[in-house]
Amino acid sequence: MFYFLRGSRGFFLCSLLFALLSTVSDLAGPRIIGLAVDKTIPYFDGAVYVALIAVAGAVARYLFRLMNAKGAETFVKRMRDRLFDHIEHLPFSWFMENRTGDIIQRCTSDVETVKRFVAEQFTMLVRIVALLVMALYFMWTLNARLMIVATAFLPVIIAYSAVFHGKISETFLRADEEEGTLSTIAQENLTGVRVVRAFGRERYERERFEKQNDIYTAAYNRLNLLVTGFWTAGEFVSGIQVLTVLATGAVFTVRGNMSAGDYIAFVAYNAMLVWPVRTLGRVISEMSKAGVSIERIRQIMDAQREQAETGKARPSMEDDIVFDHVTFSYAPGTPKILDDVSFTIPRGKTVGILGATGSGKSTLTYLLDRLYDLEEGQGEIRIGQTALRDTDLHYLRENIGMVLQEPFLFSRSLADNISISDKEASMKQIRTAAKIASLDEAVRGFAKGYETKVGERGVTLSGGQKQRAAIAQMVLRGTPVMIFDDSLSAVDAETDAKIRAQLKENTNGATVIIISHRITTLMHADNILVLQKGKIAEEGTHEVLVHQDGLYKRICEIQGVA
Ligand SMILES: Nc1ncnc2c1ncn2[C@@H]1O[C@H](COP(=O)(O)OP(=O)(O)O)[C@@H](O)[C@H]1O
Ligand SMILES: [Mg+2]
Structure with a gap:
């Protein structure tokens, strides 16, 4: 009081x-x-x-x-x-x-x-x-x-x-x-x-x-x-x-x-x-x-505030991302969601993560964004040489762009939503980002264009359009690390391919993590991890994995990818 x-x-x-x-x-x-x-x-x-x-x-x-x-x-x-x-x-x-x-x-x-x-x-x-x-x-x-x-x-x-x-x-x-x-x-x-x-x-x-x-x-x-x-x-x-x-x-x-x-x-x-x-x-x-x-x-x-004072390190984000023997469960005594997971994403490379629902793919991204912190004995995540828990929380999140499977848009104009992280962005920048995300064409179909209010009477965006708006958000931010968590799931295969091609062209130098259950979305990645019940079951490029007798090959067959 x-x-x-x-x-x-x-x-x-x-x-x-x-x-x-x-x-x-x-x-x-x-x-x-x-x-x-x-x-x-x-x-x-x-x-x-x-x-x-x-x-x-x-x-x-x-x-x-x-x-x-x-x-x-x-x-x-x-x-x-x-x-x-x-x-x-x-x-x-x-x-x-x-x-x-x-x-x-x-x-x-x-x-x-x-x-x-x-x-x-x-x-x-x-x-x-x-x-x-x-x-x-x-x-x-x-x-x-x-x-x-x-x-x-x-x-x-x-x-x-x-x-x-x-x-x-x-x-x-x-x-x-x-x-x-x-x-x-x-x-x-x-x-x-x-x-x-x-x-x-x-x-x-x-x-x-x-x-x-x-x-x-x-x-x-x-x-x-x-x-x-x-x-x-x-x-x-x-x-x-x-x-x-x-x-x-x-x-x-x-x-x-x-x-x-x-x-x-x-x-x-x-x-x-x-x-x-x-x-x-x-x-x-x-x-x-x-x-x-x-x-x-x-x-x-x-309730304890998020601990912003844990670390102040601001390592260059254009560096390797290392998961070092990461074992994680959401609460003590509950099943391990990730079990001794180790891998490295070299700077500027693209890694694909494939796995059934519930295999812990999104959990990986939560950990990288420090929505949850690893405790003593749960292994370590590093950016270059810096342990993630020593990094400045705000700095880290500013530099990791994330597109979620079910993006959330505020009931503001589309332009405001796309430029949510950069209030200074010009209309030209917003449109360029929207073009890369293959959203521009759809927006021009709206009577009020980019000034259309999300959720306004008569105009609601489809799941795929929302995902593309979220991608445009991230493109505009131009973060050095980009994560797509099942974020192309609601667009058709053709648009998916188009967006990926445009992204590749416009985001050179960024480290990219693509999570998907669709082989075609991640088959071109530099490295692919197959996650199964919290463990890495297989790892390699598409060419290597498709010739191994494992889960990846079976999914390829089911999805009709040679
Ligand atoms: N916030 C949470 N609290 C507790 N358990 C969670 C939470 N989020 C996810 N889980 C559990 O962790 C497991 C892995 O979830 P998730 O990483 O979202 O899988 P995926 O993205 O591969 O579908 C699931 O069994 C899920 O029930
Ligand atoms: Mg998920």
């Missing part, structure tokens, strides 16, 4: 100050009225003082609300900014372990809960405490015995508030988690709408959503039941307290132990006491919720 409060503390301090001023003016009124009733001061003077104090109180309240609202907005803005920034820097594996919908729920719903507490309840809490202390003091000076009667109820209220506080936290945590699951279902259905439609799963998904919604609603109903019970009990106790004070005070006054003016002032102060005690219940229940939300946000903020 203190971390997020940076920048808004000034507003909150001002708002607290004005809150205290307004409380003081609230408290002054009854005292003056009491004095006027007892004729200690003239009626007229009393009326003027009360009016002046009321105006001052109104101004203070206005400024209090203004400062409070400003503080809350500043606070919540910082919270969102910090959260987004932090999430942007979390390691890839964190995103694999956490559900998108749940993350979004924490960044929206939980942030909102904390904001509500800070905006409405936090200063209220301070005002309540101030009001309690001051009202009790005035009551003490008016009549100490009656004050003891009035406060006899406080311990009861505090005790049951404490009990409810724990229960409400617990129930709200459950409700909040259920909301996270609900968000995940909704988010996955939006993202995966094509799968849902293709498999006719609408009804199943709707039922799944409704079931989760039932669970979520039930959890919230339980929470409401608790909160309502809590408030009602509080009001009941307050009611009894007021009655007791009224009756006892009346007896005191009739017996002459207390003046009429003091009685009126005392009852007014007591009424002020009732409000904070009742509101305290609301504040405590809100505080319980805010505590849960802050904890869920803290879990994100506590």
